[in-house]
Amino acid sequence: MQIKINNKIYKAKEGEVVLDVCKREGIRIPTLCGFEGLPREAVCRLCLVEIENAGTGLKPVRTNLQPSCVLKVKEGLEIITESEDINKARRINLELLWADHAGKCATCKKNQMCELQKLAEEYKIENFHFIPRKGEITGIEELDLIRDNWSRVVVENENPCISRNSELCIECKRCVNICPEKKFGFNHRGSDIVVGTPYEKVLDCSFCGKCVEVCPTGALTDKNDYKKIIEDLDSLKKFSIAFLDVEMEKKILDKIEKISAEKNIDKILANLGFEKIIRLKEENLEDEMIKNIKTEYAKQKKINSNDIVVFFISSKIYKKAKKDKYLDYILSEREVARLIRDKEKMREGKIHL
Ligand code: FES
Structure with a gap:
């Protein structure tokens, strides 16, 4: 079948997603949760593209942004990969992910090797709209919320091979999906969700290291002295x-x-x-x-x-x-x-x- 990307016609195969067509054709789309060979979770929302024509022949009434990592190709589909709206949405999503990280890079093992940091630099994320600054937190509720978030942070250094710091986790689920022994999953519920081990027990596995390899941030790193x-x-x-x-x-x-x-x-x-x-x-x-x-x-x-x-x-x-x-x-x-x-x-x- 044929689809249009940025006003140019490309061939696509039944069942493919837009992100894969773009990759094959050398059209760059930023991704963070997506990783070659792993199930697509569509959680980071950085791979957003704009649908010009969903294959129905009709132009969407409103801007229609969809994550390209799960957007299946369809005859006549027309999409745009770069626009002001896309850029704005990607920046907001990035800023939300970045909110937990700002100020922690200098001491992070992954500094300069972090996928999130690289994207934050590329998209020039400088204003932190979602992080309350010292002195800006006045309400008891806000303070309780921050304390509550902190109470769920898990820093584990007890196993012999892998260091875990859930504070730097962006819940991309790459570790959850790649672990052959299914050692990771989601703990808590709703907005409290964090990736971790069952009951936050010390990580005990064969330590193949695949989770460390795919982690885009400093949440999972090699342990050493x-x-x-x-x-x-x-x-x-x-x-x-x-x-x-x-x-x-x-x-x-x-x-x-x-x-x-x-x-x-x-x-x-x-x-x-x-x-x-x-x-x-x-x-x-x-x-x-x-x-x-x-x-x-x-x-x-x-x-x-x-x-x-x-x-x-x-x-x-x-x-x-x-x-x-x-x-x-x-x-x-x-x-x-x-x-x-x-x-x-x-x-x-x-x-x-
Ligand atoms: S790569 Fe598509 S939403 Fe993360």
């Missing part, structure tokens, strides 16, 4: 070795696309403080030679084996839960990206860790 990692990498006394899972090179480069222009992974890791980089396949981690890496390098460098720090750079974050003795840290591509971001800022004197 970040300060200690930086100290170890910076220490002149210590010798840091990175076992680099061969699949990781591309993943790291993809993650740091907007942060660093450097494309040489050895240089990137050397800048972070790694003295030795060993590429390997995960199964080879079990080799005896690798298990004895600390003693071997301690001999070679004539230092105490406690001063040899061994990292495994891999997406397999479940290894954090059952770390082999000779490994000190497991680092995902996201954590490497975070280190690169912060090293850059430290060099510019913008932060001190």
